[in-house]
Amino acid sequence: MADEAFQIHLQQLKQKSPGFLETIYALGNGHIGVRASNPLQGNSPAYSGKPGLFVNGFYDLSPIHYGEPYYGYAHNNQTICELPDPRYLIFEVDGVRSDKTPYNVETIDKTWDMASGLLDETFQITTPTGKTFTLTLDSFVSQAERHLYVVRYDIRALNFSGGIKIFKRHDYVNQQIPRATADIRRAQRSNTLMQTYLPATAPIMELSTQKSQLGLLVALRFLGDDPRVTLTTQNDVPCYQINLDLTPERSAQFTFGYAIGDVHDLLAFKLHQQSNVEATVALLKEQTFEEAFAASAARTQQFWQDSDIVIEGDSSLQKGIRFNLYHLFQAAGRDHLTAIPAKGLTGTGYEGHYFWDTEMYMLPFFIYTQPEIAKALLGYRYTTLPAAGRRAREMAISAGVLFPWRTINGEEASAYYPAGTAQIHINADIAYATDLYLRATGDTDFLKSAGFELILNTARFWLAYGNYATYGPQRGHFVLNRVTGPDEYTAMVDNNYYTNRMAKNNLALAVKYADKMAKIAPEKLTDLAVTQDERAAFAEAADKMYLPYDAKHKIKLQDDNAPNRPQFDIAHEPATNFPLLLHYHPLVLYRYQLNKQADTLMSALLFPLDQDEAQLKRDYDYYEKITTHDSSLSRAVFSILANRIHQPQKAADYFMDSSLTDLTDLQGNSEDGIHAANMGGSWLSLVYGFAGMHYGKSGLTFAPHLPTSWQRLKFKIKYRGRQIAVDLQQAAITFTLLHGKPLTVYCQQEPCELTLKNPSKQVSLTDSTN
Ligand code: IFM
Numbered sequence: 001m002a003d004e005a006f007q008i009h010l011q012q013l014k015q016k017s018p019g020f021l022e023t024i025y026a027l028g029n030g031h032i033g034v035r036a037s038n039p040l041q042g043n044s045p046a047y048s049g050k051p052g053l054f055v056n057g058f059y060d061l062s063p064i065h066y067g068e069p070y071y072g073y074a075h076n077n078q079t080i081c082e083l084p085d086p087r088y089l090i091f092e093v094d095g096v097r098s099d100k101t102p103y104n105v106e107t108i109d110k111t112w113d114m115a116s117g118l119l120d121e122t123f124q125i126t127t128p129t130g131k132t133f134t135l136t137l138d139s140f141v142s143q144a145e146r147h148l149y150v151v152r153y154d155i156r157a158l159n160f161s162g163g164i165k166i167f168k169r170h171d172y173v174n175q176q177i178p179r180a181t182a183d184i185r186r187a188q189r190s191n192t193l194m195q196t197y198l199p200a201t202a203p204i205m206e207l208s209t210q211k212s213q214l215g216l217l218v219a220l221r222f223l224g225d226d227p228r229v230t231l232t233t234q235n236d237v238p239c240y241q242i243n244l245d246l247t248p249e250r251s252a253q254f255t256f257g258y259a260i261g262d263v264h265d266l267l268a269f270k271l272h273q274q275s276n277v278e279a280t281v282a283l284l285k286e287q288t289f290e291e292a293f294a295a296s297a298a299r300t301q302q303f304w305q306d307s308d309i310v311i312e313g314d315s316s317l318q319k320g321i322r323f324n325l326y327h328l329f330q331a332a333g334r335d336h337l338t339a340i341p342a343k344g345l346t347g348t349g350y351e352g353h354y355f356w357d358t359e360m361y362m363l364p365f366f367i368y369t370q371p372e373i374a375k376a377l378l379g380y381r382y383t384t385l386p387a388a389g390r391r392a393r394e395m396a397i398s399a400g401v402l403f404p405w406r407t408i409n410g411e412e413a414s415a416y417y418p419a420g421t422a423q424i425h426i427n428a429d430i431a432y433a434t435d436l437y438l439r440a441t442g443d444t445d446f447l448k449s450a451g452f453e454l455i456l457n458t459a460r461f462w463l464a465y466g467n468y469a470t471y472g473p474q475r476g477h478f479v480l481n482r483v484t485g486p487d488e489y490t491a492m493v494d495n496n497y498y499t500n501r502m503a504k505n506n507l508a509l510a511v512k513y514a515d516k517m518a519k520i521a522p523e524k525l526t527d528l529a530v531t532q533d534e535r536a537a538f539a540e541a542a543d544k545m546y547l548p549y550d551a552k553h554k555i556k557l558q559d560d561n562a563p564n565r566p567q568f569d570i571a572h573e574p575a576t577n578f579p580l581l582l583h584y585h586p587l588v589l590y591r592y593q594l595n596k597q598a599d600t601l602m603s604a605l606l607f608p609l610d611q612d613e614a615q616l617k618r619d620y621d622y623y624e625k626i627t628t629h630d631s632s633l634s635r636a637v638f639s640i641l642a643n644r645i646h647q648p649q650k651a652a653d654y655f656m657d658s659s660l661t662d663l664t665d666l667q668g669n670s671e672d673g674i675h676a677a678n679m680g681g682s683w684l685s686l687v688y689g690f691a692g693m694h695y696g697k698s699g700l701t702f703a704p705h706l707p708t709s710w711q712r713l714k715f716k717i718k719y720r721g722r723q724i725a726v727d728l729q730q731a732a733i734t735f736t737l738l739h740g741k742p743l744t745v746y747c748q749q750e751p752c753e754l755t756l757k758n759p760s761k762q763v764s765l766t767d768s769t770n
Pocket residue numbers: 342350355356357486488631633677
């Protein structure tokens with residue numbers, strides 16, 4: 001029985017533009033993503049949507065052309081490829097083809113059942129000769145077999161009986177959509193791919209990129225056996241032709257499966273072509289919609305078992321949260337070679353790049369609910385460690401690695417270094433996330449095989465980048481100059497608080513894990529040439545890291561020079577000027593105290609024991625006034641911290657704005673793809689914010705604050721081989737150990753010992769915490 005609380009209905013959405021709907025209903029599984037296009041439009045210039053299929057890690061390069069190409073600037077754009085729309089169909093009725101003369105297509109209904117992953121859509125189509133029929137699509141991207149996409153079409157005549165021809169072409173080149181845009185958040189270019197058809201039992205094409213030299217197989221097959229369906233070619237393009245005789249009484253159904261292979265280096269790919277083709281084609285053999293869907297739905301169900309969040313008291317919010325969680329699941333790479341693009345696999349925004357968004361906003365959700373996926377995401381960073389080493393050398397850093405600010409292949413792709421490469425906090429973000437994963441899972445194998453190297457090499461970077469100051473208030477301290485923090489309206493500053501605090505942590509982690517490795521795998525320390533002197537240097541730099549502070553006003557400073565900049569008058573800026581980045585030259589913005597997103601406050605979120613409540617409140621009030629939230633990464637942080645300073649209404653308001661960012665098209669650009677980091681932020685808001693989960697002095701600690709209008713917040717987390725259910729209500733919070741060894745969690749200073757014999761503990765909540 002379908003559960004309405006897991007369904008996204010077209011009728012409930014206020015925005016209904018084609019591009020927006022394509023994003024909202026996009027399907028994916030971390031390897032592939034399919035936008036929910038109008039299936040008759042293809043690349044028609046008259047259509048405002050952007051149909052397409054994306055494969056994680058399948059991108060092409062193009063040289064970045066600089067007027068003044070300084071040494072060390074990023075060399076290449078990396079742009080995710082938009083592949084043919086696998087939903088596309090061409091109709092021919094009364095001799096009129098829909099690709100030559102547009103048919104009228106009306107979207108009647110869309111229902112996405114996130115409980116199973118099935119997308120069910122109905123379109124009403126009228127031919128230029130006045131014949132009307134409905135086209136229903138049932139489609140899913142398999143969560144069980146990552147290469148598989150299946151779509152079932154159902155056609156019913158409404159006002160006629162007669163013949164209709166349908167063509168399903170297996171084509172790329174003829175569907176390419178050129179783009180140009182002035183919005184830097186959108187993809188600035190599209191790729192030209194090469195397509196070759198290979199001899200095989202099903203139409204199978206090899207797509208290869210020109211510059212990145214990657215290859216990918218895409219096979220299409222009619223699933224079933226139907227004399228009305230024949231495989232032919234049209235202008236040398238393989239094409240299924242379906243001849244139907246329709247009547248209003250009886251609908252016709254046909255199903256196609258796509259097998260989308262792994263992304264390969266072209267040379268290796270050519271060498272193993274035969275076996276790749278066989279494996280890809282085999283995927284579609286004897287496949288049925290029902291069986292493939294059952295396997296996929298079972299994995300989806302398992303996802304919800306571990307990752308669902310229940311909110312009682314607000315049904316649209318409940319649905320919105322599930323929408324966010326499921327999109328996160330759909331977006332995350334699982335092969336250790338890919339991560340999560342800022343827009344998931346739902347659009348070309350930010351060209352399909354991975355940012356710190358993965359580690360700082362989305363990874364916690366996976367760490368605590370799907371740790372295998374979290375491990376694979378960190379595995380991607382480990383895979384790209386050599387590229388990060390090369391980048392550090394290019395940046396004249398003698399040791400360690402520098403991860404790119406934005407990338408697909410591990411190389412820097414940001415052409416604007418003040419808000420790109422200068423965000424060197426990315427190194428410390430990766431180290432922080434690695435530590436979080438290790439603390440939450442206790443996965444020492446990962447520590448030995450990858451985690452320690454990530455932490456060590458990022459820490460080595462800081463020692464080589466920074467220096468001990470000899471002048472001014474920083475004298476004797478370890479300083480990091482000319483950096484950009486998370487806030488992209490402030491750039492190239494000295495001692496950005498967030499960066500320094502994160503680097504301090506990174507250095508301390510190197511010491512902590514070197515000590516641990518000395519016990520569990522001392523040979524690794526020798527292999528990696530870690531000496532006692534280096535360990536001491538890490539410890540000293542961590543200890544002496546400079547953290548700018550205004551002692552007079554008792555405020556943490558965003559950077560050394562922040563108080564000398566005037567505050568931007570946000571309140572009097574016309575609403576139409578937001579986001580400011582589309583209306584002001586960066587240098588204008590950089591002259592002010594002006595935050596696009598949480599920066600210094602982000603460090604307060606990540607290091608809750610650094611400050612008492614009074615300090616946090618002062619910092620919060622100060623930074624809230626100068627923040628525009630022009631980045632969708634901002635509000636979640638403000639929501640979480642509002643809870644910590646006991647401002648529940650503010651916490652709820654920020655949360656409500658950010659949690660439905662895409663469903664309500666809050667930023668006006670969801671058509672370019674989802675805001676994946678913000679979706680991760682909504683999980684953080686619920687678990688770190690309203691449930692107040694954090695690492696306290698004694699261990700895993702909760703400080704709950706349920707919004708007054710909610711009755712309940714329920715979720716599960718995995719922690720070191722255990723699973724715990726958390727059930728927060730207005731008067732009490734209950735922790736239940738579902739499996740695993742005994743564990744003590746803390747709430748209001750009270751230890752709650754959970755064992756399988758006595759699995760549940762309830763703590764009643766006093767007014768002061770709620
Ligand atoms: O990584 C973010 C950044 O923090 C703000 N601008 C958008 C990027 C991609 O989401």
